[in-house]
Amino acid sequence: MTRNVTTLEPESKLLDAVLLVRSSGYRHIPVVKDGRLVGILSDRDIQRASPSMYGDISPDEYNRIFETTHVGRVMAPEPITVTPKSTVPEAVQIMHENKFGALPVVEGDNQLVGIVTTTDLLSLLRTLIEK
Secondary structure (H helix, E strand, C coil): CEEECCCEECEEEEHHHHHHHHHHCCCEEEEEECCCEEEEEEHHHHHHCCCCCCCCCHHHHHHHHHHEEEHHHEEEEECCCCCCCCCCHHHHHHHHHEEECCEEEEEEECCEEEEEEEEHHHHHHHHHHHH
């Protein structure tokens, strides 16, 4: 699990999300409000919400969409989560069955404490193979 998670708020703009994904390489960003997980935004969610540059849209309108669309309109609300006490096999099963690339880790009243990603699981697998 990755503990220091970069997050966005539902009121963040789609442009903020695009810039964060591009600069960080993250593919999944938890969305929190008052410290509580309210959604998750994936790079695919961003792609689906992005207008086509090949469509009948002006450059100004294209930019306006990114500058005015809130992350809360694009995110997947109420994502499936695990807790810090969940086992690796439980997380793997959820991710595999649902074709998820990440699972937020919460405790208590949906307080975000981390995220488990396919990269985390592949790192664990590599460590186990090397032993």
